Every structure is written in C-alpha cells, then in structure tokens.
Amino acid sequence: MSQRTMVVDLDRCIGCKSCEVACKQENGVVLGCTWNKVLTVGPTGTYPNIQMYYLPTMCQECKDAQCVKVCPTGASYKSEDGTVLIDKEKCIGCRYCMMACPYGVRTFNEETKVVEKCTLCTQLQAVGEQPACVKNCPAGCRFVGDIDDPNSEVAKVIQKAGSDSVHALPDVGNRPSVRYILHSKIATWKE
Amino acid sequence: MSIQWPLVFFTLFVGLGCGTFVSAVVLTEWCGKAKQIRTISSLIAIVALGLGGMSSTLHLGHPERMFGALGHPTSGIFMESTMIFLVGLTILVYLLALRRNASDGTCKIIATVGAVLAVVLAFVNGDAYVMASIPAWNTWILPVFYVASAAVMGCFSTGVLLARAEDVDTTALTTIKRAALIAIAIQTVLLIAYLGHIAVAPYPDVTRSVARVLAGNLAPLFWGGLVLIGLLVPVVLMTKFYTKNTESISPLTSVKLGLASVLAAGVAFRVMMFLLGSSIKQFF
Numbered sequence: 001m002s003q004r005t006m007v008v009d010l011d012r013c014i015g016c017k018s019c020e021v022a023c024k025q026e027n028g029v030v031l032g033c034t035w036n037k038v039l040t041v042g043p044t045g046t047y048p049n050i051q052m053y054y055l056p057t058m059c060q061e062c063k064d065a066q067c068v069k070v071c072p073t074g075a076s077y078k079s080e081d082g083t084v085l086i087d088k089e090k091c092i093g094c095r096y097c098m099m100a101c102p103y104g105v106r107t108f109n110e111e112t113k114v115v116e117k118c119t120l121c122t123q124l125q126a127v128g129e130q131p132a133c134v135k136n137c138p139a140g141c142r143f144v145g146d147i148d149d150p151n152s153e154v155a156k157v158i159q160k161a162g163s164d165s166v167h168a169l170p171d172v173g174n175r176p177s178v179r180y181i182l183h184s185k186i187a188t189w190k191e
Numbered sequence: 192m193s194i195q196w197p198l199v200f201f202t203l204f205v206g207l208g209c210g211t212f213v214s215a216v217v218l219t220e221w222c223g224k225a226k227q228i229r230t231i232s233s234l235i236a237i238v239a240l241g242l243g244g245m246s247s248t249l250h251l252g253h254p255e256r257m258f259g260a261l262g263h264p265t266s267g268i269f270m271e272s273t274m275i276f277l278v279g280l281t282i283l284v285y286l287l288a289l290r291r292n293a294s295d296g297t298c299k300i301i302a303t304v305g306a307v308l309a310v311v312l313a314f315v316n317g318d319a320y321v322m323a324s325i326p327a328w329n330t331w332i333l334p335v336f337y338v339a340s341a342a343v344m345g346c347f348s349t350g351v352l353l354a355r356a357e358d359v360d361t362t363a364l365t366t367i368k369r370a371a372l373i374a375i376a377i378q379t380v381l382l383i384a385y386l387g388h389i390a391v392a393p394y395p396d397v398t399r400s401v402a403r404v405l406a407g408n409l410a411p412l413f414w415g416g417l418v419l420i421g422l423l424v425p426v427v428l429m430t431k432f433y434t435k436n437t438e439s440i441s442p443l444t445s446v447k448l449g450l451a452s453v454l455a456a457g458v459a460f461r462v463m464m465f466l467l468g469s470s471i472k473q474f475f
Contacts, residue, residue, distance in 0.1 A: 093252015113252025
C-alpha cells in the first residue's frame with residue numbers, strides 16, 4: 001500500500017501564504033474557492049510567554065476517506081498512490097462529500113457546479129515536478145511523498161522530527177495521513 | 192454550515208408524504224375507520240413525495256448526471272432515491288388496488304408494505320445526515336426525530352382530511368387526535384434528547400453548543416419555531432379538535448392551523464440542524 005501525502009514543518013512556516021497564491025495560480029482556482037489555506041493559530045498565553053504558529057490546511061489525504069465513501073457516483077476516489085481525487089465529469093454537485101469531510105477542506109465551484117479540492121498537483125507530479133505549494137514555499141516547509149515508504153522524503157522528515165513533535169488533525173475514523181511537525185520549543189500543538 | 196434549502200424541503204415533503212400515508216393506513220386499513228380517505232391520503236402522499244424528490248434535484252449542481260448514482264448502491268443518496276421510488280411505486284399499486292375494488296385483505300397487505308417502506312424512508316432521510324465529521328448530527332436521535340416529525344405531520348394532514356370528509360366515524364377523530372398528541376410527546380422527548388446529545392458531543396464548539404440553541408442566535412428559532420409553533424400550538428389546536436363545547440374555532444380550522452404550525456416547525460428543525468452542522472474543523 002502506498003499513501004501519497006504531505007508533511008508540513010510548522011517550525012519553519014512563516015505564514016507568507018505563498019502556497020495559497022501558488023496553488024490558485026497553478027490550478028486556476030476561481031474566486032471564492034480554496035484548495036489550500038494558511039491559518040494563524042493563536043496567539044495564546046500571557047505576555048511574555050506568548051505562542052503562535054501558522055497552520056497550512058488542505059485535504060488531509062485520509063486513508064479511510066469518508067468523502068469517497070459517501071460519494072453517490074464514485075466521482076470522489078482514491079488513486080493508486082493513495083491521493084484522494086475528484087472526477088469532475090462524474091460529480092453531480094450534491095456536496096455530500098463536503099459534509100462528510102471532518103475538516104471542511106473541500107470547496108464548491110459555483111461556476112462549474114462541481115466540488116473541488118487539493119490534488120497534490122498530480123499534473124505536476126506526473127512530469128516529475130513538485131506540487132506548486134511545495135516548490136514555491138520560501139521556507140521549504142512542505143514535503144510530499146509516500147508516507148508508507150520508509151525511504152521517502154516525508155518518512156525521513158517525520159523520523160528526524162521525532163514522534164513527540166509529529167501531529168495530525170483529529171481522527172474520527174477517517175485516518176488522516178497529512179502530518180504536521182511542531183516542536184514544543186516553538187509552540188504547543190493545539191488540538 | 193449554510194442552510195441547504197432544497198434539502199430542507201426535500202426532507203420536509205418526504206416526511207409529510209410518509210407520515211400522511213402511514214397515519215392514513217393505520218387508521219383506515221388497520222383500525223378499519225374512515226375508509227373514504229384512503230384514495231385522497233394516498234394521492235397527497237405521492238404528490239408530497241414527488242415535491243420532495245424535485246426539491247432534492249434543485250440541490251444538485253448536475254442533476255443530469257444523477258444516473259451515475261446507480262453504480263454505487265451503498266451511498267445515502269442512492270438509498271434515499273431507491274426508497275422514494277419503492278414507496279411511490281407501492282402507493283401507486285395501492286391506488287390501483289383501491290380503484291379496482293380489490294379485497295380488503297389485498298389492500299391491507301399492499302398498504303402495510305407501503306407503510307413499512309415509508310417508515311424506513313423517513314428514517315433513511317435522517318440517517319443520511321449521521322456522520323462522524325459533524326458532531327451535532329452524529330447521533331441515532333436524528334433519524335428517529337425525522338420519523339417522529341413525519342408522524343406528527345402525517346397525523347395533522349390526516350386530521351385535515353377527516354375534518355373535510357363527510358360522515359366520518361367519531362372514533363376515527365378520537366384516534367387521530369390521540370395519535371397526534373402521542374407523536375408530539377415523543378417528538379418533545381426526542382428534542383430534549385437531541386439537546387442532550389449536542390451538550391455531550393465530542394469536539395465542542397460554540398457553533399454547535401446548547402448555549403447557542405437556548406440563549407444564542409438560534410434561540411428565536413428554537414423557542415419560537417420548535418417549542419411554541421412546533422409543540423405548544425399544535426397541542427392546543429389538537430386538543431380543541433372536535434372537543435365538546437369548543438365554539439371558538441371550527442375543527443377544520445383548528446387542524447388546518449395545526450398542520451401549518453407543524454410544517455413550519457419541521458422547517459425550523461431542519462434549518463436549526465443545518466446551522467448546527469459545523470464540521471469538527473471548518474477550515475475553508
């Protein structure tokens with residue numbers, strides 16, 4: 001089994017939102033739609049002990065993707081490398097997948113009347129390039145690869161960070177595969 | 192989550208259709224009362240199911256691709272569509288049996304099959320929303336509430352038909368009156384249980400909190416739409432329905448107003464459900 005996914009090193013993220021812009025530009029994401037969004041978590045605490053970090057959000061490439069399970073036409077599917085994708089020719093625009101996503105990271109395109117999401121830039125990866133958000137990140141905080149392959153870059157980055165500093169979004173049975181690295185010396189991970 | 196109006200009216204009309212058919216079947220076929228409303232109640236049920244089905248297609252971005260759902264029979268949408276088709280088909284067969292003066296036994300069997308399917312449909316309608324991603328919806332109380340809501344609407348709808356019919360057995364009126372009050376009582380218990388679920392649901396958030404329902408921006412919808420219009424007003428109106436020495440309001444007006452109020456409350460509950468339906472994390 002392979003599971004292509006993304007690892008984001010929050011220790012390095014500077015919240016510049018270059019990834020958001022690069023994503024929009026590469027994928028032609030229309031106004032009002034979002035595939036990738038950088039959130040600010042915090043600040044929390046009391047001066048001078050203030051904490052804050054940036055959280056880039058996108059499809060969490062769940063292993064048991066609920067969006068795929070509820071899709072009535074099979075438009076939402078998992079590709080061979082584990083990436084969750086949408087066949088826009090099959091999508092009926094029922095938005096059931098948007099309800100089933102625990103993170104609200106799918107978006108409805110009002111122009112084409114179909115649901116869209118991050119594709120990990122499969123069109124770029126197919127020609128040996130990195131996703132737009134990865135290659136345009138000035139801090140180099142994004143990594144993409146097969147998390148089930150111990151020799152992949154993402155697996156190595158996770159191993160290097162140490163298990164205490166590797167985090168994931170809440171799991172309600174969907175088994176998100178995206179991992180965030182945040183060391184406690186930078187900030188405390190907020191569930 | 193924003194209010195999905197087509198889905199609000201989809202489940203409302205489907206609930207009305209299922210409730211009308213089941214309450215009429217119980218009254219006419221099982222209790223053997225007011226048999227003159229069998230045809231009209233079935234027609235109303237099938238029209239309501241049709242309206243519900245049409246409402247649901249308004250929600251779709253590409254309804255022309257709907258047949259793609261036939262390849263994935265486990266999805267909620269497929270199950271809802273199939274159940275509507277089966278209930279509608281059974282009602283048509285029942286109408287045909289009535290038209291051709293089929294025996295009482297035959298009519299009763301067909302009606303019973305249809306009633307069971309209608310209860311399942313009302314349940315499936317609510318069950319489609321039960322998902323782990325939305326804590327406020329992730330409870331069996333929701334589909335059971337949809338069944339209770341269908342029962343309340345059905346009792347009032349059947350009540351209107353009885354009030355309009357001629358030579359109705361007074362025991363039929365008593366039966367539907369009692370059934371409506373029991374259904375409202377069950378709905379009240381379920382509403383309280385639903386509030387309890389929201390209070391203890393995991394991943395608490397202000398968007399789906401009891402405080403928002405009871406005292407926040409959903410309070411007018413809850414107290415006005417659900418408690419006042421959905422519970423108190425129908426109880427008062429149904430209590431006055433064919434009660435001796437009640438000259439202030441006619442039985443037909445009473446039950447018509449009751450039907451209007453339970454339909455309004457049905458809308459209010461579904462609207463509240465969508466407004467409480469925030470994901471565990473709503474990033475976009």
